Amino acid sequence: MNVPLTVVIVGGVAGGMSAATRLRRLDENAHIIVVERGDYVSYANCGLPYYVGGVIEDRDSLLLQTPEGLAARFRLDVRTGHEVVAIDRDAQTVTIRPTGTSQTAEQHYDRLILAGGATSTEPRTGGIPSFSLRTVDDVDHITRVLGSLPTAPSAVVIGGGFIGVEAVENLVRRGVSVTVVQRGPHILSPLDVELAALVQERVAAAGVEIRTSTTVTGVEDDRLQLSDGTSIRADVVIDATGVHPDTSLARAAGLRIGESGGIWVDAQQRTSDPLIYAVGDGTEKTDAVGGGGSLIAMAGLANRHGRAAADSIAGTATPAAPALGTAIVGLFGQTIASVGWSESRLVAAGRAHRVVHTHPASHATYYPDAETMHMKLLVDPGTDAILGAQIVGGEGVDKRIDVIATAMSAGLTASALSRLELAYAPQYGSAKDAINQLGYVAENVATGVTETVQWHEVDLAQELGELIVDVRREDEYDAGHIPGALNIPLDELRDRLFELPDTPFIVHCQVGQRGHTAARLLTQHGFSVRNLDGGYLTWRAGTSLTHPHPRIQRSTV
Amino acid sequence: MNVPLTVVIVGGVAGGMSAATRLRRLDENAHIIVVERGDYVSYANCGLPYYVGGVIEDRDSLLLQTPEGLAARFRLDVRTGHEVVAIDRDAQTVTIRPTGTSQTAEQHYDRLILAGGATSTEPRTGGIPSFSLRTVDDVDHITRVLGSLPTAPSAVVIGGGFIGVEAVENLVRRGVSVTVVQRGPHILSPLDVELAALVQERVAAAGVEIRTSTTVTGVEDDRLQLSDGTSIRADVVIDATGVHPDTSLARAAGLRIGESGGIWVDAQQRTSDPLIYAVGDGTEKTDAVGGGGSLIAMAGLANRHGRAAADSIAGTATPAAPALGTAIVGLFGQTIASVGWSESRLVAAGRAHRVVHTHPASHATYYPDAETMHMKLLVDPGTDAILGAQIVGGEGVDKRIDVIATAMSAGLTASALSRLELAYAPQYGSAKDAINQLGYVAENVATGVTETVQWHEVDLAQELGELIVDVRREDEYDAGHIPGALNIPLDELRDRLFELPDTPFIVHCQVGQRGHTAARLLTQHGFSVRNLDGGYLTWRAGTSLTHPHPRIQRSTV
Incomplete structure (x- = not known):
């Protein structure tokens, strides 16, 4: 039998603890030392706000594991209240001391995993706690x-x-x-x-x-x-100004720092010193959309990378997957989720993109309690690849962002979303699921079946003399409309073609669907027309922070 | 401009209506005739049981469209209360009559779409309605x-x-x-x-x-x-004995019937007569797992194929996707979902497969109201391809089946599920999501990190003299255990190795996770051991219908 490996892990939450427990399962003999600055390891850091708010009532439920439990089950040598203050790469030692003291001790390592996370800069707030x-x-x-x-x-x-x-x-x-x-x-x-x-x-x-x-x-x-x-x-x-990767140890040890400011690692989480690994919020990720180094502070990635580091130390290669930055939050009854890049990020990077907005129902509208979701998809116009998505709604938002994240991981095109065979019963979705609908709209744009215009392009189009034709019902128009828009309800459109100009114009409805039908109809009658993507609802939301609108209307699907 | 096409669509629900409305958007000039035997078109057939139960209170909400509305918006010529009784392929005509009468009329078609659905054989019930x-x-x-x-x-x-x-x-x-x-x-x-x-x-x-x-x-x-x-x-x-494809018209017209008994179609939904299309429950699907023809009666597929038929008629090719048969149902507070093939179907077809069972929580257990999900994954041992999945639980089941369906559509391996970057906040999932965990277990089996045994193999193993070692806590063991099992709690295992045999044996816990840790530990100590896949919970459920057990225990994760 080989001499047991000594593995020192700096940081005992998320990534560090995933590495420690996976490594024990792969290597019963290793000496695994976890050094944690704080008094607790493996706590539920994503649950902390909900303990403050009283949603999580039992403080103990935040503490997922104790050092004693980890010793019994995984034979981990957990040292809470200790910090690693220096790395000597030549000697393969770290300097450890009880937090806040000066009593240092040297500890040899065969492999070192840096999972120290991130720090935030305390704002100066004088006497205010x-x-x-x-x-x-x-x-x-x-x-x-x-x-x-x-x-x-x-x-x-x-x-x-x-x-x-x-x-x-x-x-x-x-x-x-x-x-x-x-x-x-x-x-x-x-x-x-x-x-x-x-x-x-x-x-x-x-x-x-x-x-x-x-x-x-x-x-x-x-x-x-x-x-x-x-x-x-x-x-x-x-x-909550955001976090900065804690790279002080790594920098002092001369490890490579990535372009993003996080510790640079290869696809197996190895730093520029192959005996030292890094995972978690302090470590640079490879961005799935941009390809470069990126800082994405997510518990899921920290856990996955901790496990990957353990696999690599134990000699099993794990294929690396770049990071999408999938994120979700619940807020006052809304669920808000995103994946990949936003439009503003794509614009800032000068990257070509197409945009699709939809406002589908979370499930069949004839079944009670369907909620409107507001969806946005960013697409590469050259390859039809999905570059990002954002969803705001209630029920079903988490499902749709996960389906899109899965599609992005697998390299599915935006149009392929239309062909996904998702589970349908009326309380869970629609026969044409919100995801399928998003794919249909994306495919219609990709194949030239429809031409769309974005909410922020309306002002300029109007200045250039383009008419806005609102094909919603009269009562919808009366409840609020784009200034200067002409109202011709969709079902009257074929009889009122004579009212329309022979110059380019824009049609729209509430969410984009009737507008699409109108645009198809009008195009085939020889008109030059674009459909307002996402309809009045997207225009209304987009302009609400800059235009003097009354409150944004809730859509009824 | 070309002479307008006349397109006759037999059946005005789901697939037929998707074809009609999509075709109108692509072809403003076509004469589109929808012939529907019943009094209603485009109704919410998946909502019907919920109207019976009073969940859907308003009968009108089942009626999504009326013939008048469809005429106004899509210029469809909808003929409810009419049926097509014959097709003359040479003359390109159908014979139409008011339902239940004998007054027939001939109608020319350039393209015909059969969307008549399925029928059920009325059981003979004498005087009972x-x-x-x-x-x-x-x-x-x-x-x-x-x-x-x-x-x-x-x-x-x-x-x-x-x-x-x-x-x-x-x-x-x-x-x-x-x-x-x-x-x-x-x-x-x-x-x-x-x-x-x-x-x-x-x-x-x-x-x-x-x-x-x-x-x-x-x-x-x-x-x-x-x-x-x-x-x-x-x-x-x-x-509710299941439905039979309504192929009488197609058979009488000499159209090819597939191996499954449904109307045969190509990847563009064309029957053996290229002027005649077929979609919906009466039509054969290409099975994504088996590759052959299959009957899958799903509204989502009917809609998708209706749209594809319209695309084909309008001259736009749509890439065909084989059918996964994704299905979901809500039942007394449970959500039950499946995709692809079951183990029993794979066994019947003699197809090699691997099985993984897990029982994860729907979201982080420290956040209130997490529910246990019971998951099963079927995997091709040669390619690691996902062949099917089944989930029983509550919250979050619909999300996980859709992620797996998306992964199957995209050809992701079972192991790749571990690397999906799914949205995590404690009320929506776990840092290692249930899907990631399923992927981890699948990968551990695929890479030989763990060897598992299935619940139905326990009896035989015991007969052959294999010991069952239950590594749960004493109180869990006392609440119910596999007859003959020896209880050594996981945290005591390293100190009680001397109690274990030097012949092969089986370890297990409640859901499989502690059993995996035990198996890894024991394997490295030189024991020959397999972990019971899905733990006591899967064994208990699997044997409950045949063994004289008391009620199946609910797991507390």
């Missing part, structure tokens, strides 16, 4: 402070990303008055503005104030100063 | 008869397939006492027995009597005689 939301200690502090505040306390959440909005929702659950301060033009930057607008409307309806294109510049007494010159009172501040 | 559940007329009759019965009426549902169990559930909703008579050994024949057992337990708990391996042989007064010599009283009978 400020927390991030990454560890069990964080939530213990937050709940203690919230418990000590007077009734109706105020909180400011800095950063409206996925973690930020989870913090917002859970603070509201506790009766806290919340303001979000977001550097960008809207919250949830993986979404494009016309989808984010639908979320912001819901967040605002829950009583949360959203301050976009704004940063915190300072603090005075109990008020945060903002870049727009205003200030907000805050009893507590949650810092 | 008997209905199938396929048309609006059927449900009108059923609700009228049910309304006229005294309190606590009795119904017999013949056939426990997907439609049959929907009828069962909805009759129970109306307070009817229901017995299901099923020819096969268990209801829901697309499931294998160990999954079907979990469903039957739930159905029985809802007060429904299930009579398996039984047929109706006759009727005497208000009692149905059964093949087991017993009889059951019935106020009403629902015939």
Whole structure:
């Protein structure tokens, strides 16, 4: 038998713990040492906001494993309250010390796995208590402070990303008055503005104030100063400005840092030193859409890569899969999900793309409680490859994003979504599922059966003299329409062709479907016409943050 | 401009109507005639059972389109209450008559689409009212008869397939006492027995009597005689024995009938006469798993193929996709779904396969309301291709079957399921999603990391002297265990190796996960050991219909 390997793992949550337990199953003899700075290992970090909000009531349920349990089952040598402060690659040793002390000790390693995650830069908030939301200690502090505040306390959440909005929702659950301060033009930057607008409307309806294109510049007494010159009172501040890969150990050891700022790794999670692996939020991922290095902080990827590192150490090669960045969040009854790249990211990268918007029902509309989903698909016009998708809705959003993520992983085209054979009964979907419909629209665009125009192109088209023809019913038109649009209901269209111009114009309906029928009809009658993609609903959402509209209408499918 | 095409479509629901509306969008000039035997077109046939049960309250919501609406929007010439009684292929005419009359008229066609669906053979039930559940007329009759019965009426549902169990559930909703008579050994024949057992337990708990391996042989007064010599009283009978493709028109016209008994079509839905298309339940599908012709009666396929026929007529080729037979049903709070082939079908076809069972939670267990899912995956041992899957559970079953169906469509291997990047937040899934876990187990088997044994192989192994080692906690063992099993909890295993034999034996836990860890540990200590796939839970369910067990335990994950 070989001499047992000594494997040191830095970080005992998600990726680190996946590596440790998989490695034990593959190698009963290895000496596996897990060094964790905090007091807890393998805790439910994605559950922390929900403990703050009281959805998860039992604090113990957050602690998935204990060092004692891991020793009994997996013979892991777990050292909580310890940190690795240096790596000596030549000597193959790490320097370990109890957190906050100076008593160091050297530990030999045959293989080292860096799973230290990410750090956030504490905002300067003067005397206002400020927390991030990454560890069990964080939530213990937050709940203690919230418990000590007077009734109706105020909180400011800095950063409206996925973690930020989870913090917002859970603070509201506790009766806290919340303001979000977001550097960008809207919250949830993986979404494009016309989808984010639908979320912001819901967040605002829950009583949360959203301050976009704004940063915190300072603090005075109990008020945060903002870049727009205003200030907000805050009893507590949650810092969710996003995380930075914790690369200090890796940099000090001279390991290669990727273009994204995360630790560079190969397809087996090996760093530039083949005896040292890295996984998790501190590590660079290969981006499935862009091909380059990318920072994607997701528990699922951390777990998968931890397992892959263990496989590699044990001598089993695992094929690497690039990262899609699939993400989801629940927020005030909405479910919001995205995968791949957004339109704004594609635009910024100068990458050609096609856009499809749909607003299908979550299941057959004749069966009770169907909910509208707002879907957006980004497609490569050259290859018909799916570049990204975003969905805002309720029931069934998680299903559809997972189907699209699976299709992207497998390299299916956007048109192929139309041919997926998804499970149908009226309480679960539609005979033509929302995913099939998305594929049909994408295929109609790809094959030239229909030509579409995007919501943000309407203004310019109107300036250039293009007429907008709204083919919805009169009552729908009366409830709100694009300024200057002519209303001819679809079912009257064939009789009113004489009202239409012989120059190019745009048709639209509520969601795009009747508009498509109208466009096909009119094209065959010799008109030059484009259909407004996603219909009035997408136009309305997209322009709501810039135009002085009343509240966005809810669609009834 | 060309002379307008005349296209006659026989059948105005699902596939027929998809063909008609798509064709209109592609060809504004065609004369499109839809001939429908019944009084209604384009109704929600999958919603009919739920109208009987009162879940869908408004009868009008079942009627998706009217002939008038279809004329206004799509200029369709819809003739309800008419039937096509003959096809003259040489003359390119069909003979049409008002249903139930003898006044025939000839109608020319350039293209003909047969979308007549399927028929069921009425069981002979003497004086007991008997209905199938396929048309609006059927449900009108059923609700009228049910309304006229005294309190606590009795119904017999013949056939426990997907439609049959929907009828069962909805009759129970109306307070009817229901017995299901099923020819096969268990209801829901697309499931294998160990999954079907979990469903039957739930159905029985809802007060429904299930009579398996039984047929109706006759009727005497208000009692149905059964093949087991017993009889059951019935106020009403629902015939859900399955459907037969309605091929009478096609056969009379000399069109080719496929090996499955459905109308043969090519990849563009053309019959053996290239001017005649066929779609829907009367038409043969190409089976994705077996490659041959197959009868798969699904609304989704009917719609897709209707659209494909229109595309072909309009001159756009659509790539054909073979049919997976993805199916789903909700039943007394359970969701039951399947795709591809079952183990029993693979066995019957003599096709090599591997089996994986898992029992994951629908979402992170630390977040409230996670439900156990029971999953089964069938894999080709030569190629690692996915041959089929079955899932019984609640929340999240529809999502997982759609992900697997998408993976099958795309040709992903079972092991590749482990690398799918699915959306994770604690209320929607797990960092290692149920799908990823299924992929991990499949990969462990494929790569030889673990060797498994199936629930139905335990008896023989025990007869051959293999010991069963149950590595669950003592309290789990005490609550029910495999007779003769030795209990050594996993966390004590390394200290009790001396109790284990040097001959091959089997380990197991509740669901398979701790058993896997035990098997890995023991293998590396030199023991010859296999893990019981799916653990005690799968063994318990699989043997529950044959062994004299008490009720199947619910797992707590």
